Amino acid sequence: MSKSTPATIEDVARLAEVSIATVSRAIHTPEKVAKETRLKVTQAIAITGYTTNAMARSLRLGRSNMILVVAPDIGDPNFSNILIGLENEARAHGYGVLIGHTQNDPQRGLEYLKFLNSNQAAGMILFTGILPFGHQTMTARLPPSVGVFEPVYNGGIPYVGVDDAAGARKAIDLLIAEGHRRIAFIGESRTRLGHARRKAGYEDGLRAARLELDPGLIMPGDGTIESGRLAVEQLFMRDTLPSAFMCVNDQTAIGVMLALTARGYSIPGDFSVTGFDDVPQATFMNPTLTTIRQPRTAIGKQAMALLFKLLQDEKPEETEILLAPDLVVRNSVGAPKGRR
Amino acid sequence: MSKSTPATIEDVARLAEVSIATVSRAIHTPEKVAKETRLKVTQAIAITGYTTNAMARSLRLGRSNMILVVAPDIGDPNFSNILIGLENEARAHGYGVLIGHTQNDPQRGLEYLKFLNSNQAAGMILFTGILPFGHQTMTARLPPSVGVFEPVYNGGIPYVGVDDAAGARKAIDLLIAEGHRRIAFIGESRTRLGHARRKAGYEDGLRAARLELDPGLIMPGDGTIESGRLAVEQLFMRDTLPSAFMCVNDQTAIGVMLALTARGYSIPGDFSVTGFDDVPQATFMNPTLTTIRQPRTAIGKQAMALLFKLLQDEKPEETEILLAPDLVVRNSVGAPKGRR
DNA sequence: AGGATTGATGTAAAGGTTTACATTCGGAGT
DNA sequence: ACTCCGAATGTAAACCTTTACATCAATCCT
Numbered sequence: 001m002s003k004s005t006p007a008t009i010e011d012v013a014r015l016a017e018v019s020i021a022t023v024s025r026a027i028h029t030p031e032k033v034a035k036e037t038r039l040k041v042t043q044a045i046a047i048t049g050y051t052t053n054a055m056a057r058s059l060r061l062g063r064s065n066m067i068l069v070v071a072p073d074i075g076d077p078n079f080s081n082i083l084i085g086l087e088n089e090a091r092a093h094g095y096g097v098l099i100g101h102t103q104n105d106p107q108r109g110l111e112y113l114k115f116l117n118s119n120q121a122a123g124m125i126l127f128t129g130i131l132p133f134g135h136q137t138m139t140a141r142l143p144p145s146v147g148v149f150e151p152v153y154n155g156g157i158p159y160v161g162v163d164d165a166a167g168a169r170k171a172i173d174l175l176i177a178e179g180h181r182r183i184a185f186i187g188e189s190r191t192r193l194g195h196a197r198r199k200a201g202y203e204d205g206l207r208a209a210r211l212e213l214d215p216g217l218i219m220p221g222d223g224t225i226e227s228g229r230l231a232v233e234q235l236f237m238r239d240t241l242p243s244a245f246m247c248v249n250d251q252t253a254i255g256v257m258l259a260l261t262a263r264g265y266s267i268p269g270d271f272s273v274t275g276f277d278d279v280p281q282a283t284f285m286n287p288t289l290t291t292i293r294q295p296r297t298a299i300g301k302q303a304m305a306l307l308f309k310l311l312q313d314e315k316p317e318e319t320e321i322l323l324a325p326d327l328v329v330r331n332s333v334g335a336p337k338g339r340r
Numbered sequence: 341m342s343k344s345t346p347a348t349i350e351d352v353a354r355l356a357e358v359s360i361a362t363v364s365r366a367i368h369t370p371e372k373v374a375k376e377t378r379l380k381v382t383q384a385i386a387i388t389g390y391t392t393n394a395m396a397r398s399l400r401l402g403r404s405n406m407i408l409v410v411a412p413d414i415g416d417p418n419f420s421n422i423l424i425g426l427e428n429e430a431r432a433h434g435y436g437v438l439i440g441h442t443q444n445d446p447q448r449g450l451e452y453l454k455f456l457n458s459n460q461a462a463g464m465i466l467f468t469g470i471l472p473f474g475h476q477t478m479t480a481r482l483p484p485s486v487g488v489f490e491p492v493y494n495g496g497i498p499y500v501g502v503d504d505a506a507g508a509r510k511a512i513d514l515l516i517a518e519g520h521r522r523i524a525f526i527g528e529s530r531t532r533l534g535h536a537r538r539k540a541g542y543e544d545g546l547r548a549a550r551l552e553l554d555p556g557l558i559m560p561g562d563g564t565i566e567s568g569r570l571a572v573e574q575l576f577m578r579d580t581l582p583s584a585f586m587c588v589n590d591q592t593a594i595g596v597m598l599a600l601t602a603r604g605y606s607i608p609g610d611f612s613v614t615g616f617d618d619v620p621q622a623t624f625m626n627p628t629l630t631t632i633r634q635p636r637t638a639i640g641k642q643a644m645a646l647l648f649k650l651l652q653d654e655k656p657e658e659t660e661i662l663l664a665p666d667l668v669v670r671n672s673v674g675a676p677k678g679r680r
Numbered sequence: 681a682g683g684a685t686t687g688a689t690g691t692a693a694a695g696g697t698t699t700a701c702a703t704t705c706g707g708a709g710t
Numbered sequence: 711a712c713t714c715c716g717a718a719t720g721t722a723a724a725c726c727t728t729t730a731c732a733t734c735a736a737t738c739c740t
Contacts, residue, residue, distance in 0.1 A: 008725095019689065020690095024728060024729080025729090028728080032687085051457050055398050056458070056725070057458075057728075059393075059395045059695055060728050060729090062695075064395075073420070075420030079414070083441060087448075096452075101423060112436075118346075118396070141346065281624075284598060286601065348695090348697090349697065350696080361721080365698095373719085377718080392696085393695090393696050395696080396697040396698090399696080401698070402725070
């Protein structure tokens with residue numbers, strides 16, 4: 001049991017007095033090898049401490065048993081729970097998960113493209129709305145891939161995520177039910193498809209209630225705390241204010257709440273606020289944030305399950321799996337001021 | 341430029357009308373190949389879109405150009421910034437970084453051990469205070485490794501992190517300077533070495549000021565928000581209260597602040613609170629949290645630099661690199677109540 | 681009893697690289 | 711003119727697996 005060099009299949013074969021082919025078979029197709037031989041091999045493996053060299057295995061097989069999860073920002077509060085769902089499902093299939101962090105840097109994306117090209121990963125989960133490989137994206141040979149959390153723009157990659165429009169609809173319906181008539185939408189985005197869908201849900205809700213759709217109440221934003229803050233400042237520079245802020249995500253909502261509190265307003269006394277995602281922080285705000293919960297681990301689980309379907313060459317019936325979002329009522333929503 | 345199969349070195353060789361050895365040399369030791377040959381090869385590479393198969397390369401070389409970063413919880417707010425430091429430095433050396441997420445599950449740790457054993461990573465960064473390989477930890481053949489953020493218990497692994505004792509000392513000194521005499525320490529831990537050092541800094545500070553060290557003011561905790569909350573509840577059940585809460589980390593401090601606010605107390609009017617780490621959330625609390633800043637990207641950078649020293653067989657002079665922490669004064673600390 | 685079938689095992693190739701060693705060739709030194 | 715040297719390139723082995731094919735012995739069928 002020398003520690004200097006890992007035991008190879010040959011060491012095991014020698015010790016068990018069989019050929020390397022038999023060892024390999026004993027591991028992968030045990031029913032094809034005689035019971036006593038199998039036993040000898042098992043013992044030899046235990047003694048040598050052999051573990052198969054995944055590198056050689058993958059080289060031979062032309063595919064590995066790792067799945068690459070590519071994320072632009074692993075600090076995203078949504079990421080870790082989705083990842084857990086991904087990992088658990090991958091594990092159930094005997095696969096491992098590795099995380100690639102791109103920081104939105106195409107150079108970095110390219111490194112992972114290389115990683116994929118040399119078969120170091122059998123498949124890919126994309127945590128980003130855009131293929132992160134810069135201009136090489138067009139010509140890239142990609143392994144089976146599934147987008148998650150954010151629909152992927154380029155290249156018909158199937159997607160698993162929450163039903164953004166339905167979730168947004170739940171938020172807007174709540175605000176309308178509370179009596180709000182002027183409701184701002186904070187965080188409009190042209191580039192993020194998921195956020196666009198949330199805005200569509202907002203508009204649908206207004207239309208369904210026959211409320212005016214005031215473009216002056218729609219503020220752009222990139223989903224950061226800072227963008228939420230900024231939107232509030234800009235709205236206050238205008239003459240007409242909303243009574244409620246429906247935010248494209250929780251981060252934005254946090255920014256909005258901070259800005260409102262900083263100006264001395266009370267929530268939900270003066271203004272109501274809703275978020276989207278239900279990040280852990282939503283519980284720790286003051287007041288706690290009413291928001292839409294993403295079924296994060298479920299998303300991860302289903303995305304990985306879909307990826308394995310793709311790996312087995314099954315063309316998936318649907319290209320998009322949308323999971324139902326839940327409304328989480330906390331303390332940031334109340335009746336509008338005049339209506340008290 | 342068929343997309344079906346990645347180009348191999350042989351494709352390049354054929355196109356450039358040289359042998360595969362020459363291609364390999366043109367890539368790795370260009371000075372050993374004639375200028376015109378080099379040109380032909382470069383062009384052939386461009387035409388075929390060849391990228392070297394890292395799998396085969398690593399198999400041959402017995403080492404890869406990937407570094408594995410093992411973390412029990414990638415949701416830790418400290419993680420992402422340290423990771424950025426790690427990644428940038430790795431990149432400067434031509435290495436890539438992969439993240440392994442163990443969820444504190446030894447089974448999962450074992451998967452990464454396999455990964456390491458088959459040379460899929462040249463080195464390892466540990467984001468955890470303990471080797472995550474369960475009982476196999478003892479016999480594990482490990483590649484060069486460096487601990488980060490939390491000193492590693494088992495097996496003399498070098499460590500790069502903040503100077504916990506010095507940081508804690510800055511916090512306690514601030515509280516004492518403000519006039520506090522009864523200062524609780526929230527989050528005592530026997531198992532987490534870094535946290536133990538923070539407590540040591542707390543004790544040193546008290547001693548230096550010739551203040552009584554009341555064991556009743558030291559509360560255990562595991563560094564979670566919940567543990568901070570709990571500690572406050574327990575302290576309130578006793579008769580004597582502190583005027584300030586020095587918390588082992590920001591998460592704990594957040595829990596403490598939530599519990600105090602829930603009971604209707606004002607911070608820092610009724611009680612002062614300090615944290616440790618300076619996580620992003622510290623800015624968004626109400627009041628904003630006075631804390632000790634970890635130089636996170638610097639830690640990552642230095643840890644990776646140290647790892648590369650190890651990879652080059654240089655025995656590192658020191659086994660522990662401690663970086664200086666900074667006190668970040670915000671609004672959660674004031675004079676004690678009686679002293680107003 | 682003889683041929684066919686089955687089950688267990690072994691042999692060897694293949695996967696894409698790197699590199700020690702061998703080969704070739706031109707030119708310098710005598 | 712011959713030897714020797716160095717530069718440039720080629721040949722082939724090695725890294726560790728998996729697996730198609732070959733081999734062999736034992737069992738079955740008629």
